[in-house]
Amino acid sequence: MTQIDIFETLADPTRRRIVEALRQGERPVNAIVQQAGIHQSGVSRHLRILHEAGFVSVRPDGQRRLYALRPEPFRALDGWLAGYRQLWEARLDRFGAALEERRNAHSTPEKEQDR
Amino acid sequence: MNDISNAAAATQAQEPVVVERTYPASMRELWDLWTTKDGFESWWGPEGFRVEVNALEARPDGLLDYDMIADAPEAIAAMERMGQPLSHGTRGRFAEFRPFERLSLVHVIDFIAGMDPYESRIDVDFEPLGDRTRMVVTLHPHRDPHWSRMSAEGFGSQMGKLDRRFGTAA
Numbered sequence: 001m002t003q004i005d006i007f008e009t010l011a012d013p014t015r016r017r018i019v020e021a022l023r024q025g026e027r028p029v030n031a032i033v034q035q036a037g038i039h040q041s042g043v044s045r046h047l048r049i050l051h052e053a054g055f056v057s058v059r060p061d062g063q064r065r066l067y068a069l070r071p072e073p074f075r076a077l078d079g080w081l082a083g084y085r086q087l088w089e090a091r092l093d094r095f096g097a098a099l100e101e102r103r104n105a106h107s108t109p110e111k112e113q114d115r
Numbered sequence: 116m117n118d119i120s121n122a123a124a125a126t127q128a129q130e131p132v133v134v135e136r137t138y139p140a141s142m143r144e145l146w147d148l149w150t151t152k153d154g155f156e157s158w159w160g161p162e163g164f165r166v167e168v169n170a171l172e173a174r175p176d177g178l179l180d181y182d183m184i185a186d187a188p189e190a191i192a193a194m195e196r197m198g199q200p201l202s203h204g205t206r207g208r209f210a211e212f213r214p215f216e217r218l219s220l221v222h223v224i225d226f227i228a229g230m231d232p233y234e235s236r237i238d239v240d241f242e243p244l245g246d247r248t249r250m251v252v253t254l255h256p257h258r259d260p261h262w263s264r265m266s267a268e269g270f271g272s273q274m275g276k277l278d279r280r281f282g283t284a285a
Contacts, residue, residue: 098158
């Protein structure tokens with residue numbers, strides 16, 4: 001699964017609410033519906049998408065099915081965010097270098113010799 | 116559950132990424148790097164790319180139009196590997212423009228094949244600290260799958276070599 005798929009999966013606000021509800025632990029569907037404040041009608045489809053995307057696991061418990069979060073996609077998101085931050089840290093290094101270039105270009109020869 | 120909870124909390128799609136720096140320069144000097152053609156061209160863009168600004172309207176809702184051009188061998192190879200052109204036009208606008216204090220730059224990302232156009236917003240705040248200036252950049256990465264693709268390709272890892280280009284350009 002690519003990072004783009006992960007973001008697309010979480011781009012839906014209902015699915016984000018389901019993930020929020022599952023942060024408290026394993027839940028059956030009716031508890032997810034109640035806790036997330038979402039409508040019953042679409043929850044099965046959203047849970048299926050989250051399951052197919054690797055965000056949730058599901059296991060039978062008698063007549064019920066219990067859903068829980070899986071760590072893998074969140075680790076991938078963490079990794080992506082770290083990379084994104086690193087990219088911008090590098091870009092701001094470059095910003096600083098450009099600032100210095102401009103300062104040097106505008107400084108007098110005497111000042112440059114002082115450096 | 117703690118790992119998952121922490122990760123979920125840290126990576127909620129609505130949560131921005133904040134990067135900040137303090138530079139030994141005035142607010143005006145920093146501002147100029149965002150809002151002038153020469154300034155913007157001197158630093159914007161990933162390592163291995165150069166930027167040519169076609170239009171930069173330094174005013175509220177002003178247009179920013181530039182070409183981002185792969186010019187280093189590794190950047191050219193990366194773009195070819197991703198099946199992307201070596202140069203692409205990019206458009207944006209200054210959604211907020213409060214000189215020397217705050218700007219918000221919204222890019223229109225409409226050049227990704229197979230992906231609907233979307234907007235990517237960057238907020239920048241400037242704060243004086245004596246003879247230095249603190250710059251806080253707030254990013255909204257969940258709306259920026261372009262960079263996620265670049266990052267996924269390992270492109271971000273090539274961006275550490277920052278001084279070389281400035282050294283050779285001086």
